[in-house]
Amino acid sequence: MEETQEVQPISKKGMVWPVVLVVILILGIGGYFLAGFLRDDKDKSNTESVLTGEKISIPQKVMDNKFGWLGGGEEDTGEGIVEKQAGWARPHPGAFVWDMSQQSKSSEIDFTLADKEISNYQKNDLGILATIWPFADWDQKNLADAESCKVLANDEFLPSNDKKGRGSYLPQYRCNPSDWEAYQKYVGAAVERYDGDGQNDMPGLKMPIKYWEVMNEPDLQYQNNLPQGEEDRSLNFYKQGPVEYAQLLIKTSQAIRLADSEAKVLIAGAAGADSRMLNFYRQVFAVSGTKTAFDIGNIHCISNDRETQDFNVGPYKSMLAEFSLDQPIWVTEAEAMSGTSADVNYESTKISTTNAITAGAQRIFFTRDDFGDTRTDMSKLNTGSDYPSTEKYREIIQSFSN
Secondary structure, eight states: OOOOOOOOOOOHHHHHHHHHHHHHHHHHHHHHHHHHHHHHHHHHHHHHHHHBOOOOOOOHHHHHOOEEEEEOSTTOOOHHHHHTTOOEEEESSOSOBHHHHOSSTTSOOOOHHHHHHHHHHHTTTOEEEEEEBOOOHHHHTTSTTGGGGBOOTTOTTSGGGOOSOOSOOOOSBOSSOSOHHHHHHHHHHHHHHTSOSSBSOOTTOOSOOOEEEEOSOTTTTTTOOOOTTOGGGSOOSOSSOHHHHHHHHHHHHHHHHHHOTTOEEEOOOBSOSSHHHHHHHHHHHTSTTSTTSOSBEEEEEOTTOOSOSSTTHHHHHHHHHTTTOOOOEEEEEEOOOOSSOHHHHHHHHHHHHHHHHHHTEEEEEEOOSOTTOOOSOTTSOOOOOSSOHHHHHHHHHHTTOO
16 A cells, blocks of 8 residues: 655745745836836936926026127127127028028928027027018919019029128028918927027027017118119019018018017118108008007118218107107117218217117117228128227227116
């Protein structure tokens, strides 16, 4: 008879280790999935940190500065502006040209050139007045009268004729957009990228853009009465009239304000204060909706305005008053160069600056660096002089420092 082996009962101590192993296994598996979840959540958080961040604003020191300069060139960092103790740059024409950021309606909007421009000026903590240009050749070729929108082949701002090293250009077609929806989308994207609200801003943005100018001098060639074919004597920034510009101002302003409720819209700078140019804006303001479509008035005074001693602020302000408009006024191109001598140019600039601010100008952007610059043909390069222009500009600017 086979002997039966007695089965010994498992002790409580012996049962502990399997339980511990099972618990460890469960915790290990759970921990693996938990770690993955946390890792995914962290990655998501990191992605969002690129898209969101702290809101930034223009420093008070910059806001208090009443002076700026036209800027230009791919490598311009505004060092000369800072050296003269001004605080603002107005890139001209700048990188906010629709054609430079989008190559077709279906292509992505690319701000590579604008990012570089803004990053350059940020190196010297300069505030930016950005000009929006509504031109894209691929868009305007769809206009029914597209050929009438073309400027002449020797226009100074065509890329083939850039003799000043601007690094930016204007397309050949210069009318209102054909596709308003696509244009407003571009404007909104531009404003959003540089508004400093912490949402989808340019990487590394230090100072937001809060001032946007809707094109430049649309009145320059309007009804200039030049003989046929003589348009090439001067620039032509816009091939349409005041009613069309009013439409452009309204639609651009809508897109800017939708993207950034804090943004300020500048109407395009009047090319001067003679009756032809101011009458252009009188017709603009006669269009419903234009008087509330801009926050800041804008006047220019270049060397063809030899009779004025306030950068044209007085007559421009009077013209606004005809329409019960009292918007602040900026002079975004300011010269008082008679071309006779550096000393005369300096004294004239000093007097005009004083009178312009007295008349109500809140900010002035100078156009020339050298009081010894006596060019009569502004398409030529200035070779410079030995006159201490930087020191003289600094004296003017310091006299208005807070």
